[in-house]
Structures are given as C-alpha cells and as structure tokens.
Amino acid sequence: TTNHLRHVESMATMPSGAGKIPHLNAIILGEALASEENDLIFPSDDFSRQAHVPSPQKYLEMYKRSIEDPAGFWSDIASDFFWKQKWGQQVYFENLDVNKGDIRIEWFKGGITNICYNCLDRNVEAGLGDRIALYWEGNEPCLDGSLTYSQLLQKVCQLANYLKDIGVKKGDAVVVYLPMLMELPITMLACARIGALHSVVFAGFSAESVAQRIVDCKPKVVITCNAVKRGSKVIHLKDIVDAALIESARSGVCVEVCLTYINESALKRGSTKWEEGRDIWWQDVIPKYPTTCAVEWVDAEDPLFLLYTSGSTGKPKGVLHTTGGYMVYTATTFKYAFDYKPSDIYWCTADCGWITGHSYVTYGPLLNGTTVVIYEGAPNYPDPGRCWDIVDKYKVTIFYTAPTLVRSLMRDGDEYVKRYLRKSLRVLGSVGEPINPSAWRWFYNVVGDSRCPISDTWWQTETGGFMMTPLPGAWPQKPGSATFPFFGVQAVIVDEKGVEIEGECSGYLCIKNSWPGAFRTLYGDHERYETTYFKPFSGYYFSGDGCRRDEDGYHWLTGRVDDVINVSGHRIGTAEVESALVSHPQCAEAAVVGVEHEVKGQGIYAFVTLVEGVPYSEELRKSLILIVRKQIGAFAAPDRIHWAPGLPKTRSGKIMRRILRKIASKQLDELGDTSTLADPNVVDQLIALADK
Numbered sequence: 199t200t201n202h203l204r205h206v207e208s209m210a211t212m213p214s215g216a217g218k219i220p221h222l223n224a225i226i227l228g229e230a231l232a233s234e235e236n237d238l239i240f241p242s243d244d245f246s247r248q249a250h251v252p253s254p255q256k257y258l259e260m261y262k263r264s265i266e267d268p269a270g271f272w273s274d275i276a277s278d279f280f281w282k283q284k285w286g287q288q289v290y291f292e293n294l295d296v297n298k299g300d301i302r303i304e305w306f307k308g309g310i311t312n313i314c315y316n317c318l319d320r321n322v323e324a325g326l327g328d329r330i331a332l333y334w335e336g337n338e339p340c341l342d343g344s345l346t347y348s349q350l351l352q353k354v355c356q357l358a359n360y361l362k363d364i365g366v367k368k369g370d371a372v373v374v375y376l377p378m379l380m381e382l383p384i385t386m387l388a389c390a391r392i393g394a395l396h397s398v399v400f401a402g403f404s405a406e407s408v409a410q411r412i413v414d415c416k417p418k419v420v421i422t423c424n425a426v427k428r429g430s431k432v433i434h435l436k437d438i439v440d441a442a443l444i445e446s447a448r449s450g451v452c453v454e455v456c457l458t459y460i461n462e463s464a465l466k467r468g469s470t471k472w473e474e475g476r477d478i479w480w481q482d483v484i485p486k487y488p489t490t491c492a493v494e495w496v497d498a499e500d501p502l503f504l505l506y507t508s509g510s511t512g513k514p515k516g517v518l519h520t521t522g523g524y525m526v527y528t529a530t531t532f533k534y535a536f537d538y539k540p541s542d543i544y545w546c547t548a549d550c551g552w553i554t555g556h557s558y559v560t561y562g563p564l565l566n567g568t569t570v571v572i573y574e575g576a577p578n579y580p581d582p583g584r585c586w587d588i589v590d591k592y593k594v595t596i597f598y599t600a601p602t603l604v605r606s607l608m609r610d611g612d613e614y615v616k617r618y619l620r621k622s623l624r625v626l627g628s629v630g631e632p633i634n635p636s637a638w639r640w641f642y643n644v645v646g647d648s649r650c651p652i653s654d655t656w657w658q659t660e661t662g663g664f665m666m667t668p669l670p671g672a673w674p675q676k677p678g679s680a681t682f683p684f685f686g687v688q689a690v691i692v693d694e695k696g697v698e699i700e701g702e703c704s705g706y707l708c709i710k711n712s713w714p715g716a717f718r719t720l721y722g723d724h725e726r727y728e729t730t731y732f733k734p735f736s737g738y739y740f741s742g743d744g745c746r747r748d749e750d751g752y753h754w755l756t757g758r759v760d761d762v763i764n765v766s767g768h769r770i771g772t773a774e775v776e777s778a779l780v781s782h783p784q785c786a787e788a789a790v791v792g793v794e795h796e797v798k799g800q801g802i803y804a805f806v807t808l809v810e811g812v813p814y815s816e817e818l819r820k821s822l823i824l825i826v827r828k829q830i831g832a833f834a835a836p837d838r839i840h841w842a843p844g845l846p847k848t849r850s851g852k853i854m855r856r857i858l859r860k861i862a863s864k865q866l867d868e869l870g871d872t873s874t875l876a877d878p879n880v881v882d883q884l885i886a887l888a889d890k
C-alpha cells in the first residue's frame with residue numbers, strides 16, 4: 199500500500215546520526231520492517247498528516263535532541279508553563295550511581311511555580327474559562343454533571359481556603375479516600391494549590407491499609423465520602439475510614455478532622471455514623487468559603503504527592519513525586535502519546551487512587567486544557583455496553599484503559615460494542631500490564647473500527663509518566679509492543695550482570711538517565727529507594743520488568759521479574775498477601791505466586807501450610823480469603839488456596855517459588871531440578887493435593 203511505502207521511504211532517508219542510537223537501528227532498515235509486513239499496522243495518511251509527530255523521522259530528530267541536549271530540550275518545553283521565577287543555571291542534576299554517592303535527581307531546581315495554577319488559572323487566563331474541564335458520569339446512567347475550567351477553579355479555591363483555615367500548611371500530608379467523584383480531582387488540586395501533599399488511597403483498600411498509610415504520613419485531615427455505588431453495590435466508605443482512624447489512633451496517630459462529602463445518590467446523609475468534633479460534612483462548610491484563594495508558590499523540587507505502591511518485600515512504599523519536573527513530564531507525555539488537540543474529549547477509565555489517575559486523569563490532561571470525562575461506576579453496569587454508551591454520549595475522542603477491561607469486554611461479545619457508533623474515537627490507549635496481541639486486535643478492530651492507533655504506554659508509579667509508548671502518528675504498530683522510549687528516556691536492556699545488551703535480546707529493563715517525572719525518594723526511607731531501584735544494577739534505574747527487543751528494535755514488556763504480581767493492572771506484592779495469610783491463627787506459612795488468568799492477566803495463587811493438627815476445610819479456605827480482603831482489600835483476595843502440608847525449600851530454607859509457579863500453572867513437566875530441595879517428596883504431595 200502507499201501508506202506502507204511512505205513509511206519505509208521515510209525510514210530509509212533518516213539522518214545518518216540516527217544509526218548511533220542502538221535501539222533505533224532497525225527502524226531505519228526499511229527492509230526489516232517490510233519482511234514483517236503482516237505484523238505491522240500503520241496509521242492512516244490522514245492521521246499522520248495532522249499528528250504532532252507525523253513520522254519516525256520527526257521522532258528521531260526530537261529524540262536525538264532530547265538525549266544529546268536534555269537541558270535544552272526540556273527547558274524549551276518547560277518555558278510554556280507559568281513560573282513565578284525561572285529555575286537556576288542548572289536545569290537538572292542527577293546521580294544514579296550508588297558508587298558515586300547518594301542517589302539524587304533534581305529538575306528545574308530554584309524554579310518557583312504551582313501545578314494547580316498551571317492546570318487552572320493559567321488556562322482560564324488563556325481564555326479557556328468556559329471550556330468544560332470535567333464531565334462526570336454517575337454510576338446510574340441518568341446521573342451526570344460537569345464543571346468548566348472557571349467553575350473548577352472556584353471549587354478548588356473553596357476547598358483550599360478551608361484546608362488553610364483548619365491549619366493545613368505547605369508540606370503537610372492530606373490522606374484522601376474518595377471514589378471517582380469530581381471532588382477527588384478537586385481535592386488533589388486544592389492540596390497542590392496550598393503546597394500540601396496529597397496521599398490518595400484507592401477506595402478499594404481496606405481499613406487496615408488506610409490505617410497503615412495514615413500512620414506512615416501522619417495527616418491532620420482525612421477526606422472521604424459517606425458511600426459510593428459501584429454497579430448495584432453500595433460501599434460505605436466512611437465506615438471504613440472510621441475503622442482506620444481507630445486503628446491509626448492505636449498506633450499513636452490521631453487525625454483531627456475527617457471531612458466527609460455526602461454522595462446523596464449512594465446514601466442519604468443521616469445513615470452514616472458521626473463523631474462530633476472530628477467529622478465535618480463537606481456540603482455544610484466548603485460552599486461558605488471564598489471562591490478565590492492565593493496560590494502557595496513552591497520550588498520545583500518541593501513535594502507534590504505521595505502514592506503508596508507495592509514492592510516485592512515488606513510494607514507498601516510511599517513513592518514521592520515533586521512539582522516542576524512532574525508537571526512538565528506528565529503534560530508533555532500526554533500531549534504526544536495521545537496526539538492531543540484542543541478539540542479532543544478524553545476519557546481514562548483509571549481511578550485517581552492509582553498513578554494513572556494522578557498523571558493522566560488529573561494533571562497531564564488539565565495542564566493541556568483538556569476536557570476530561572470521569573466515571574464513577576463499574577464499566578459493565580448496567581450492561582457491558584456502558585463504556586461505548588459513555589463514548590457516544592460525550593463524543594469521546596481519546597479512550598485510555600487497561601487490558602483487563604479490554605479482555606473482559608471482549609468476552610462479553612462484539613454486539614455490545616456494535617450497538618453504539620463510536621464514531622468520535624480517534625486514539626485508543628492501554629496501560630497497566632502487557633496487552634496480549636489478541637486483546638490488542640479486538641480493541642483495534644472492534645472498538646476502534648480499525649481506524650484508531652493504540653498507544654500502549656509502559657510506565658510505573660515510580661516513573662510519574664510514560665516511559666515507552668507509540669506516538670500514534672509516527673509509528674507502524676505491532677500488536678502487543680510498547681514500541682520505543684519517549685523523548686529523553688534512555689531505555690536499555692541489561693543481562694543479570696548488569697551489562698547492556700544490544701540488538702535483538704531479552705533481559706532486565708533499566709533506564710540510564712533521569713527524566714523530569716522520575717520519583718525522588720521513598721517517603722521517609724531514602725535507603726530503601728536506593729537499595730530497591732539503584733543497587734541491583736549500578737548506574738541504572740531498575741524497573742523490575744523484563745523486556746525483549748525484537749529485530750526491528752521494538753520493545754515487548756514481559757512482566758515483572760520480582761515478586762510483584764499484576765492483577766487486573768493492580769500491583770500486589772506477594773509478601774503483602776503472605777503476611778495477611780500468616781496473620782490467620784491457623785495458618786503457619788504461606789507462599790503466594792501469580793498464575794495466568796484469562797481476564798485479570800494474573801491471578802493470585804496461595805500455598806498455605808496450617809498449624810500442626812489443624813485440618814483443612816472449606817470453612818478455613820473461606821476465612822483465609824476473608825483475612826486478605828480485610829487486611830488489603832477485595833482486589834487482593836486469592837483466586838485459589840492450595841493446602842500445602844509442606845513447601846518446597848532449599849536446604850538453607852528458601853522457598854523455591856519457581857517450583858510453586860509450575861505447580862500452580864500445572865506445567866508439571868517443567869518442574870526442573872528438584873534434587874536441591876531439602877525434601878523432594880513435598881513436590882509430589884503438593885501435586886496430589888492440587889485438586890483438593
């Protein structure tokens with residue numbers, strides 16, 4: 199086709215310097231691509247022509263500059279934002295090598311700004327005051343609302359004034375436990391406006407998880423709502439916060455104020471427990487505050503937020519992001535990865551409780567002046583056509599979601615999709631886990647009518663923004679590949695010794711340099727930050743993911759290489775689930791592994807050893823699952839409990855998870871060498887109990 203030729207042609211005429219960037223070598227070899235024709239999906243000429251980055255050539259030009267002159271590249275972009283005072287001489291500072299001293303990353307230090315100002319005031323002043331900032335779609339199809347940029351600014355100012363009034367100051371933490379109401383981004387922005395750090399806890403976490411986070415960051419105020427409806431279920435969020443506050447008080451952290459929004463559509467005001475002196479109804483106080491509020495100007499390196507995420511060991515880690523670099527990075531990645539234009543209507547299905555909701559529901563889009571759709575409810579309520587109903591209702595042009603949702607809607611059948619027009623769609627996006635080629639094709643062919651490029655964005659809570667993503671107008675796509683690194687990101691694949699490998703290969707995905715959106719530390723534990731991310735391969739940021747690079751230089755993420763499992767795009771540490779299980783009085787030991795799951799990507803498979811003399815029963819199985827739900831949240835409940843009278847261990851006592859993974863996935867002919875086990879018989883015993 200002419201399309202194809204155009205791409206190959208443009209690749210063949212790349213500037214010669216491009217060849218020096220190893221992972222892009224293959225792209226300039228038009229023939230390599232031609233031989234893979236069947237796997238390549240090209241953007242249409244019309245799409246490419248209007249795109250910010252219309253060709254691989256243009257990408258290369260920009261990418262090269264971003265690597266050769268990061269200071270120049272990023273300060274040019276940063277100049278589009280409002281800075282009360284410009285950053286100092288040095289645009290950035292980085293040390294990623296533990297052998298050369300403390301790990302330190304700084305961008306735009308000395309620059310004075312405010313991200314809320316840049317999201318709202320700056321856009322209102324530029325004439326976008328009447329543009330819709332947020333469309334809100336309720337769980338029930340008849341319920342909706344919206345706020346323009348001016349209205350959003352006023353709401354944010356009212357809350358910011360209240361927070362200041364009760365003594366929340368720059369640098370203080372605010373814990374937020376809210377569902378997808380407009381009050382959630384309002385709260386985040388209000389905190390940012392006054393220089394307070396928000397710590398949003400996904401409203402699916404249990405009271406104990408909320409308490410753990412409160413104890414770690416000691417907020418003066420917790421912001422929640424009485425209840426939310428997801429599908430036909432009502433979840434009483436305030437009750438969960440009440441329990442969390444009792445729990446955290448036991449650990450010596452007393453929260454003074456619990457500001458509670460009344461979500462009338464889920465639950466009437468009178469039906470929630472109330473503690474005089476501590477609890478405040480949002481609607482009683484916030485509307486009384488002035489609708490303007492002076493901005494707290496902060497340094498680019500002042501903290502913006504904390505977000506807890508799971509690691510392979512121990513307690514969740516408080517990932518800390520700062521202001522200036524995060525602002526520039528989320529805005530820029532959003533603009534290029536989705537080819538954002540002012541006429542777009544954008545919907546990301548992520549909850550603000552996760553990093554995707556921070557960077558790509560709230561900050562990245564609003565910084566660009568985008569009209570954002572947020573949805574309160576479940577994606578298949580009242581039926582599996584709901585997403586496409588919402589797409590048609592708001593004329594959504596960019597739709598960003600997770601593979602787990604794609605797979606589940608794919609199972610429900612094409613007819614739910616075809617019932618709606620979806621004519622407005624022009625770009626699709628995927629995040630959270632690798633998207634398998636068959637789900638990719640369904641998303642592309644059925645949802646996008648073979649018309650919309652898919653941006654499969656690889657990134658992490660820690661990275662703040664996209665690290666690898668197709669640029670929809672530039673790249674021919676390969677279903678399931680996140681393609682190439684974003685501007686300014688030197689992604690490399692290293693072997694187990696930490697040596698970079700070139701060309702076609704597989705290994706550990708690392709980043710060689712800093713980028714503006716990188717996290718700066720783990721809250722209160724810089725040592726753990728260095729140990730987890732920078733010590734495994736010295737000189738590099740280690741992502742924890744495995745990656746394969748194919749003959750054309752495309753990157754294929756292969757999943758976590760550590761003990762983190764990815765269930766429906768939610769990161770869960772096996773250690774956290776194990777620790778919940780062993781807190782059950784009848785559970786002596788637990789080993790948790792991930793197994794392939796048709797819809798969720800990975801499922802949680804738990805091997806449990808019981809206390810001597812305790813018989814395994816259905817009732818016990820249920821109570822083990824319940825304890826995990828209670829301690830972490832329903833989304834972390836094991837899919838399968840496997841009773842294990844003994845676990846396969848080395849002579850030094852280390853559990854051989856490799857063997858457990860094989861047993862869990864029934865790959866019994868791939869158990870490998872079991873002779874190093876302290877007691878090889880336990881393996882047969884486990885296999886015999888597999889169906890019990």
Ligand code: 6R9
Pocket residue numbers: 507552553554628629630631632633654655656657658659660680741742743755757758764767768769
């Ligand atoms: C943004 C987010 C991070 C982990 C990451 C990786 C997996 C995310 C992916 C992907 C393949 C993609 N992951 N996006 N794997 N392709 N497009 O999900 O952050 O919750 O911190 O999870 O998710 O394994 O390491 P987070």
